[in-house]
Amino acid sequence: MKKKLWMGIMLAVAFCANVSVVVFADEKAQTNCIGDTSGKTNCMAMPEGTDSDSATPVVIENDVLNFGRIVEAGRRYSQVLKVRNASKSGTAVRVEVAAYDSDVLDEQQKKVTDWVAFGGGKRKFDLAAGAELQINVRLMVPADVKGGTYYARIKVSDDAGDQFVTVKADVALDGFNYGGKVASQAIGFFNFGEKATASASVKNEGTAGFTAHYEVQYKNAFGLPEWKRIVEEDREMLPGAEETFEISEESGKIGYGIFTVEQKISYVNSEGRQVEAILSHAVVNLPWWGLAIGVGVIVLIIAIIVAVKTRGKKKAEAERAAAKKSTGKAGRKSKRTAEAEESEDDSDDDFWGE
Numbered sequence: 001m002k003k004k005l006w007m008g009i010m011l012a013v014a015f016c017a018n019v020s021v022v023v024f025a026d027e028k029a030q031t032n033c034i035g036d037t038s039g040k041t042n043c044m045a046m047p048e049g050t051d052s053d054s055a056t057p058v059v060i061e062n063d064v065l066n067f068g069r070i071v072e073a074g075r076r077y078s079q080v081l082k083v084r085n086a087s088k089s090g091t092a093v094r095v096e097v098a099a100y101d102s103d104v105l106d107e108q109q110k111k112v113t114d115w116v117a118f119g120g121g122k123r124k125f126d127l128a129a130g131a132e133l134q135i136n137v138r139l140m141v142p143a144d145v146k147g148g149t150y151y152a153r154i155k156v157s158d159d160a161g162d163q164f165v166t167v168k169a170d171v172a173l174d175g176f177n178y179g180g181k182v183a184s185q186a187i188g189f190f191n192f193g194e195k196a197t198a199s200a201s202v203k204n205e206g207t208a209g210f211t212a213h214y215e216v217q218y219k220n221a222f223g224l225p226e227w228k229r230i231v232e233e234d235r236e237m238l239p240g241a242e243e244t245f246e247i248s249e250e251s252g253k254i255g256y257g258i259f260t261v262e263q264k265i266s267y268v269n270s271e272g273r274q275v276e277a278i279l280s281h282a283v284v285n286l287p288w289w290g291l292a293i294g295v296g297v298i299v300l301i302i303a304i305i306v307a308v309k310t311r312g313k314k315k316a317e318a319e320r321a322a323a324k325k326s327t328g329k330a331g332r333k334s335k336r337t338a339e340a341e342e343s344e345d346d347s348d349d350d351f352w353g354e
Contacts, residue, residue, distance in 0.1 A: 057087030058127075058158045060165060065154065067139050067169040074143035078119075081135040081165060083156060085127040091158050093125045095135060100151035100166070104240045112152040115140050116167060139169060147176030149209035149239060166236070170208060179206025180237060180267035182277045187261050191285045195252035196230060200265045200277070201244045204237040210268040212237050214245035221258040221282055230254065230261075237267065259283045 061082040070077060085091055097116045100109070119136030127133050137154065152167040170176070181203050188197035198216050212235050217227040231251045235243055245265065262280035269275050 057085055057089075057091055057160060058093055058156060058163065059084045059086045060156060060163055063164075064166045064168060065137060067167070069170045069172050070141055071172050073141050073145050073171065073173060075141060077139045077141065077169070079137050079139070081137050081154065081156075082132060083125075083127070083135065084132040085129055088129050090126060090128045091160075093127050093133065094157045095123050095125075096155050096157075098153040098155050098164070100153050102151075102238055102241070104238050105151065106240075108146070109148075109150060112150045112167070112169075115142070115150075116152050116154070137167070139167070141169070141171060145171055145173070146207075147171055147173035148207035149176075151209070151238070168209070168236075176208055177206045177270070178208045178210060178268045178272045179270050180204055180210060180212070181269065182265060182267070183242065185263060185265065185277060185279050187263055187279055187281060187283065189281070189283060191283065192288050194255050194285055195249070196247060196254050196259070196261050196283055196285070197252065198230075198261060198263045198279075199244060199246035200263060200279075201242060202237060202265060202267055203242045204239055204267075206270065207239045208268075209239055210237050211235070212243065212245075213264075213266040215264045216247055216261065218254055218259045218261045218283070221260050227262070228254075254285065256285050256287060259285070 061084075065079050065081055067077050067079055081095075083093060085093075095118060097113045099113050117138045117140070119138060125133055125135075148171055150169050150171060154165040154167060156163045156165060183201040183203050185200035186198065191197055196216070196218060200214060202212050204210070213233075214235070215232045216230040218230060219227050231247050233245060235245070237243060259282070260280060261283045262278065264276055264278050266274060266276040
């Protein structure tokens with residue numbers, strides 16, 4: 001009977017294996033770019049109906065104007081903002097200072113707009129086609145400022161729209177300290193669908209801002225040699241902020257199968273060191289109907305086990321009943337034998353009595 005039980009279980013396992021082969025046979029190297037098999041780029045085609053000429057013609061060299069580490073207050077510091085006109089016609093460019101849009105920054109942070117000024121006080125410029133403009137941006141750090149990272153924004157406008165450049169300054173005086181920590185991180189073990197799920201939450205409990213780097217990659221658990229990137233992102237961690245990183249709906253599709261997914265999040269800890277938290281484990285992606293098959297197989301195994309146990313129980317009861325019946329017959333026979341022997345003894349006593 002045990003052989004039949006194990007045979008049933010082995011058949012169920014074999015059935016699951018065949019289903020798995022069918023399910024995982026469609027697993028392919030998923031990429032974010034059509035025609036790119038490296039999987040290491042996040043590219044997005046221009047939507048249909050859009051025209052590159054409709055975008056703002058003003059090109060800004062970078063989106064962050066970093067004044068670096070400032071160790072002396074009461075002084076003026078300078079940086080250059082480079083703006084280029086990429087269109088075929090001239091345009092007017094306007095610049096102005098704006099507060100950094102964030103609810104976690106305190107009132108002192110919002111006063112940074114008073115620190116920023118433009119060289120010569122000029123805020124409007126005529127830029128010829130193809131010409132580049134260098135705007136001198138000055139930062140006057142007050143003498144009584146406390147240590148910390150300070151932010152503001154510069155709005156660059158032309159006839160096509162507005163762009164924003166972040167102004168950042170690390171004032172490394174008393175009170176300046178880093179405080180990054182990972183609050184939570186997770187990777188989904190089982191997913192019903194082709195998408196992987198992962199997330200990480202980072203807190204900045206210090207007064208200094210830093211850039212957190214988030215990356216998730218995967219590979220086939222059975223021999224795919226290279227890792228393929230799912231998502232990669234850099235995000236500014238403001239003092240007092242908590243940011244959650246996760247795989248977006250657009251980038252999480254990796255196919256059906258068994259994979260190894262690795263999540264990395266780098267930040268600056270309370271000791272001022274750049275550290276990296278890594279989480280990695282196996283992930284199984286199954287179609288929704290795979291759940292029904294799995295439940296069916298489990299029910300089949302349970303049914304086989306119950307049937308075998310029921311049959312065994314009935315057999316044991318039958319054997320006990322047979323043994324009891326046999327014991328009863330033997331008892332009756334023994335009783336008759338004892339009565340016969342007793343009768344013979346009585347006969348003998350009568351004989352000797354005479």
